[in-house]
Amino acid sequence: MSDATQASPDTDRLVPVTVLTGFLGAGKTTLLNHILTAEHGRKYAVVVNEFGELGVDNDLVVDADEEVFEMNNGCICCTVRGDLIRILGNLMKRRGKFDGIIVETTGLADPAPVAQTFFVDEDVRGKTRLDAVVTVVDAYNVLQTLNESPEAVNQIAFADVIILNKTDLVDEVALATIESRIRAINGVARLHRAQRGDVPLSDVLDQGGFDLQRALQQAPRFLEESEHHHEEDVTSMSFVVEEPLDGAKFQAWIGALLQEKGADILRAKGILNYAGESQRFAFQAVHMMADGGFIGPWKKGEKPESRLVFIGRNLNRPQLRRGFESCRAK
Amino acid sequence: MNEAAPVSLLERRGATRTLDAHVTGCAISRDSQQVAFVTGKGDIIVAPRADWGQADAWQVTTVHDGAVLSVAADAAPGGFLTGGDDNTLRRIAADGTVSELVRGRRWVEHVATWASPKDATKGGVIAFVAGRQVELRDASGETTLKTLDHPSTVSGITFDAKGKRIAASHYNGATMWFVHAKVDTPRQLEWKGSHIGVVIHPEGEALVTSMQESELHGWRLSDGHNMRMSGYPAKVASMAFTRNGKWLVTSGADVVVMWPFFGGGPMGKAPAELGGVPGVICTRVATHPVHDIVAAGFADGTVLLADTTAQKILPVCTAGGGPISALAFSDDGCALAFGTEEGRIAIVDLSAR
Numbered sequence: 233m234s235d236a237t238q239a240s241p242d243t244d245r246l247v248p249v250t251v252l253t254g255f256l257g258a259g260k261t262t263l264l265n266h267i268l269t270a271e272h273g274r275k276y277a278v279v280v281n282e283f284g285e286l287g288v289d290n291d292l293v294v295d296a297d298e299e300v301f302e303m304n305n306g307c308i309c310c311t312v313r314g315d316l317i318r319i320l321g322n323l324m325k326r327r328g329k330f331d332g333i334i335v336e337t338t339g340l341a342d343p344a345p346v347a348q349t350f351f352v353d354e355d356v357r358g359k360t361r362l363d364a365v366v367t368v369v370d371a372y373n374v375l376q377t378l379n380e381s382p383e384a385v386n387q388i389a390f391a392d393v394i395i396l397n398k399t400d401l402v403d404e405v406a407l408a409t410i411e412s413r414i415r416a417i418n419g420v421a422r423l424h425r426a427q428r429g430d431v432p433l434s435d436v437l438d439q440g441g442f443d444l445q446r447a448l449q450q451a452p453r454f455l456e457e458s459e460h461h462h463e464e465d466v467t468s469m470s471f472v473v474e475e476p477l478d479g480a481k482f483q484a485w486i487g488a489l490l491q492e493k494g495a496d497i498l499r500a501k502g503i504l505n506y507a508g509e510s511q512r513f514a515f516q517a518v519h520m521m522a523d524g525g526f527i528g529p530w531k532k533g534e535k536p537e538s539r540l541v542f543i544g545r546n547l548n549r550p551q552l553r554r555g556f557e558s559c560r561a562k
Numbered sequence: 563m564n565e566a567a568p569v570s571l572l573e574r575r576g577a578t579r580t581l582d583a584h585v586t587g588c589a590i591s592r593d594s595q596q597v598a599f600v601t602g603k604g605d606i607i608v609a610p611r612a613d614w615g616q617a618d619a620w621q622v623t624t625v626h627d628g629a630v631l632s633v634a635a636d637a638a639p640g641g642f643l644t645g646g647d648d649n650t651l652r653r654i655a656a657d658g659t660v661s662e663l664v665r666g667r668r669w670v671e672h673v674a675t676w677a678s679p680k681d682a683t684k685g686g687v688i689a690f691v692a693g694r695q696v697e698l699r700d701a702s703g704e705t706t707l708k709t710l711d712h713p714s715t716v717s718g719i720t721f722d723a724k725g726k727r728i729a730a731s732h733y734n735g736a737t738m739w740f741v742h743a744k745v746d747t748p749r750q751l752e753w754k755g756s757h758i759g760v761v762i763h764p765e766g767e768a769l770v771t772s773m774q775e776s777e778l779h780g781w782r783l784s785d786g787h788n789m790r791m792s793g794y795p796a797k798v799a800s801m802a803f804t805r806n807g808k809w810l811v812t813s814g815a816d817v818v819v820m821w822p823f824f825g826g827g828p829m830g831k832a833p834a835e836l837g838g839v840p841g842v843i844c845t846r847v848a849t850h851p852v853h854d855i856v857a858a859g860f861a862d863g864t865v866l867l868a869d870t871t872a873q874k875i876l877p878v879c880t881a882g883g884g885p886i887s888a889l890a891f892s893d894d895g896c897a898l899a900f901g902t903e904e905g906r907i908a909i910v911d912l913s914a915r
Contacts, residue, residue: 322669
């Protein structure tokens, strides 16, 4: 009896939600209209938060206020978008009228509360899944914006997909500089160049950015250590341990780490090889919110090693490495 | 269960039908002559009393271009008001005529009405929510009495029993307003966090909100004393005081949880638990207007009636048809109506035969 309603929802049934961030003028609405008008035969519900200069070309547009609140769950950085909980809940009652939901945030929005909403709310989790955070970046202004605005840095750090837009306005040398700057902040996201938001939909939709099954599917692309922009406020760091890990030790270490440094760790992802386990263990976290689970055996030709990526502020590389290595099974 | 399961109350005294839509609410008109269900597809299904036993006779009308988000009995003796995600408030009169009362820029997520229990034709008030505003109109629905602003989106509204005050829940607490005051001096009830629903004690002793963190918060209205009621495994999506205000009946657990509002409670008192389905969350509750009876609906489609004094349980229907998403008694106590996320709708005739 009890499993009739408590069975965990299979991900196929869950409606994918794509979060579109980016500074004002980066080209979010252009990209959004490109997605909506493309010939894909799919219908989207769109949640918008600011009336930009451009209208959104869609049947179902929901005008929302970004209403963030702090959960009273003892977790200092756990902020959540209450308006999204309400809107997604109501949209799901329409059932069958659309294939996905796109949430456009304001230019200055921090993506963390949106992502955390999907970790925290049982009703949201029961009916929808966060597919990816897509950040649109204006190639012409991005370097200046990154110097002036921590919000812009957060949006890049948080992204699963970065659309480097308006590439026709800068030359190849400048693009290379921009891309290396972006990579220094976020070495995991997929980076695509675009002009007027003209990216293939397969680069934006169905990315599985928060899907444990697809965690670290793409190998992180980091710059060589020596090339690092050491002035960068937010950075990505990846670690590999070749020997099998002690699952309990890892859980204890990562739990304590997120508790202590969760405010600084924007995102973390890992694929882990636990001693005595034939299956891979996948792990992900947004600040202090984490989830993990076994995702099937190692693929043929895949080296069974443990990989972990952190994106955040004030990351201490030697300390993180020592911590991760101390999780080795004896 | 015994060897031969007894025929359920629904089979003996009810009628049921399945729609291809999420049932988002149900309401029964003030004169208890019509039951209405509303859906995520924009339809209202109205069943006049004579047809309560014949589900195929219930009339389906499309009232919104999108989902119906809220429904309430009209302030008039017959008919209903509905709010939709097409940003409109509509009236379905007792004769079935549909009219548009409001077309705004926000979803109409909540509708509430008040009418004098003695004479429903006089002095009624209509309230609806659009974003951060609650608008009050007279019973005609044509004249705006006032518009009440709140600091964040309003998540629930309720009139007190006398129709003198209206309360709205929102971020960081609730606000109480006097409906007919010439100058508004709202009472702010503050508590940090997201409040997602509100009820007022029938004697005006307390106001209780449901919170995002799966707990209730209350304020004793005489002195503003705070009350916390916690321990739920799920959010409390539905709550109601019993007719005399002795118990606050709530969903959110795999039993019906009732907080005592007598003998100094709920402070320092454990809640009573009334029946349930092991491992299945209660999703909707309703309280009977005449007797000490509670109705509860569960996530597996089970509906039961329980006597709060004798702790007796009477099954209305067993599992099936999806999570209960709507549940209501008629004002005369003769009908129980319910609906599910998967489109099952049902009316049970409780009148003496």
